Amino acid sequence: MSKIIPTTQEQGEWPERWKTLDHGIRVGRYIDREFLDLEFEKLWSKTWQVAARVDAIPDVNDFITYDIGDQSVFLVRTSEDSIKAYHNVCPHRGTALTLDQGSFEHGNIICPFHGWRWNTEGENQYVLERHEFRGGKLCNSDVALKSLPCEEYAGFVFINFDRDCGPFEEYIAPVKKLLDDCIIKDMRHYWWKKIPVPSNWKAAQEAFFEGYHVPATHPQLETAAADFIYGETIEDEYEAYGHHSVDYESFANGHGRFYAGRASNYQGNVKRFGPDKDPVDAMADRLQLLVDGMDAQVLQHDVDLLRSLRGKLGEDDNLGAEYVKVLYSDAAKVNRPMPEAKPEILSQWGGMIYLFPNVLVFPQAGNAMIYRAMPDPEDPNKGTFEIFSTRTLPEDAPRERATCEVVTEPNSPDQVYLIPRQDLGNLERIQKGLRSKSMRQIWLASHNEKLILNMHQELDKYVQSP
Numbered sequence: 304m305s306k307i308i309p310t311t312q313e314q315g316e317w318p319e320r321w322k323t324l325d326h327g328i329r330v331g332r333y334i335d336r337e338f339l340d341l342e343f344e345k346l347w348s349k350t351w352q353v354a355a356r357v358d359a360i361p362d363v364n365d366f367i368t369y370d371i372g373d374q375s376v377f378l379v380r381t382s383e384d385s386i387k388a389y390h391n392v393c394p395h396r397g398t399a400l401t402l403d404q405g406s407f408e409h410g411n412i413i414c415p416f417h418g419w420r421w422n423t424e425g426e427n428q429y430v431l432e433r434h435e436f437r438g439g440k441l442c443n444s445d446v447a448l449k450s451l452p453c454e455e456y457a458g459f460v461f462i463n464f465d466r467d468c469g470p471f472e473e474y475i476a477p478v479k480k481l482l483d484d485c486i487i488k489d490m491r492h493y494w495w496k497k498i499p500v501p502s503n504w505k506a507a508q509e510a511f512f513e514g515y516h517v518p519a520t521h522p523q524l525e526t527a528a529a530d531f532i533y534g535e536t537i538e539d540e541y542e543a544y545g546h547h548s549v550d551y552e553s554f555a556n557g558h559g560r561f562y563a564g565r566a567s568n569y570q571g572n573v574k575r576f577g578p579d580k581d582p583v584d585a586m587a588d589r590l591q592l593l594v595d596g597m598d599a600q601v602l603q604h605d606v607d608l609l610r611s612l613r614g615k616l617g618e619d620d621n622l623g624a625e626y627v628k629v630l631y632s633d634a635a636k637v638n639r640p641m642p643e644a645k646p647e648i649l650s651q652w653g654g655m656i657y658l659f660p661n662v663l664v665f666p667q668a669g670n671a672m673i674y675r676a677m678p679d680p681e682d683p684n685k686g687t688f689e690i691f692s693t694r695t696l697p698e699d700a701p702r703e704r705a706t707c708e709v710v711t712e713p714n715s716p717d718q719v720y721l722i723p724r725q726d727l728g729n730l731e732r733i734q735k736g737l738r739s740k741s742m743r744q745i746w747l748a749s750h751n752e753k754l755i756l757n758m759h760q761e762l763d764k765y766v767q768s769p
């Protein structure tokens with residue numbers, strides 16, 4: 304394809320194949336190398352973005368590397384309550400100062416090539432044969448490390464490559480209360496995996512923007528609706544379908560959320576999971592599918608607590624409410640933080656909070672699953688998908704440093720749990736289809752897929768900026 308020179312939409316020259324329509328998205332945004340390059344130039348270099356979870360650098364002098372496109376940054380904890388971000392480059396001859404994760408011994412950042420050294424404030428401390436540089440007049444400021452705007456919020460470290468970026472407070476404002484309410488800042492590392500995916504980063508994250516895919520992609524989770532789709536039985540219990548009780552909300556700055564409402568676990572809606580079963584068993588069996596299928600959001604301990612209610616409920620007891628009580632009293636015993644048990648917070652269970660451009664948070668009472676979709680530096684048809692399973696911990700439990708396991712075989716049940724494997728398993732087909740000559744645009748459902756549209760409209764503000 305010949306090089307497309309993007310111009311502003313006002314001039315009417317924005318390429319047809321990159322358009323966001325009110326009912327769909329043109330496929331060039333997912334498959335064109337030029338669009339990927341434009342995203343690096345106009346989006347990733349300008350937007351606030353999550354570089355890491357804070358528990359990846361829990362101790363002073365801990366560092367972690369963040370790569371996006373051809374740019375690399377490292378974050379370092381400079382004190383108990385401060386983190387700094389630097390461009391990952393030695394000012395001498397350009398060597399990257401860090402790879403992956405680690406700790407700077409005694410706070411010394413040492414370039415492995417010729418041994419120049421900095422402290423964690425980015426100040427140069429040592430240059431071998433210093434007199435040879437700049438006629439013996441090399442200033443420390445000539446060779447200081449270059450920092451980037453960096454903000455810690457909700458247990459995330461956000462960075463921005465643009466020194467003139469807008470205030471972080473403004474960027475995060477639309478989702479701030481939700482992140483606070485769901486105590487995302489208290490969520491600690493349980494496990495973290497990085498999975499190569501055969502699709503554009505946007506297609507990967509959009510696989511999780513709605514509950515509309517659940518009956519077809521995860522038939523085990525919505526048996527009634529799945530039976531309808533796959534034709535084994537025709538069951539027209541519209542209200543019983545979990546995804547019909549999901550509500551979607553688009554926010555400013557491209558953020559959004561969905562929440563489960565009536566389908567939320569705290570509602571104890573078990574009718575559709577086995578009307579003939581003991582309600583506790585029905586709900587526990589349902590949640591067990593999430594434990595076995597994800598080991599995130601709902602953990603085994605939660606299901607064990609739920610099962611402990613068996614035989615203890617009276618006729619008038621509400622199962623969801625009793626489940627909440629037992630979870631909260633168990634947490635209180637060990638001083639484990641929990642969100643306030645208000646209906647509007649509990650209804651976020653089973654839902655999702657989206658942080659533009661690429662992070663999704665799925666909160667539950669004392670757990671959260673977090674996804675991050677990353678673009679490949681060169682290929683619009685590839686990306687990386689990360690899953691962070693997090694939870695709150697009892698006050699005196701040891702805090703483990705978050706480390707990442709790199710998945711080598713995304714289709715292996717030994718490496719990726721069933722539910723994300725079902726979702727990510729669609730990506731190869733999606734990306735393949737998006738490249739079909741017959742495909743001009745994807746179609747978006749006005750309600751179920753509104754977060755996708757909102758995301759692209761925000762993305763346009765970046766990629767179409769002068």
Ligand code: FES
Binds near residue numbers: 396398418
């Ligand atoms: S490249 Fe870093 S000290 Fe020479």
Ligand SMILES: [Fe+2]
Binds near residue numbers: 510517520722
């Ligand atoms: Fe899914």
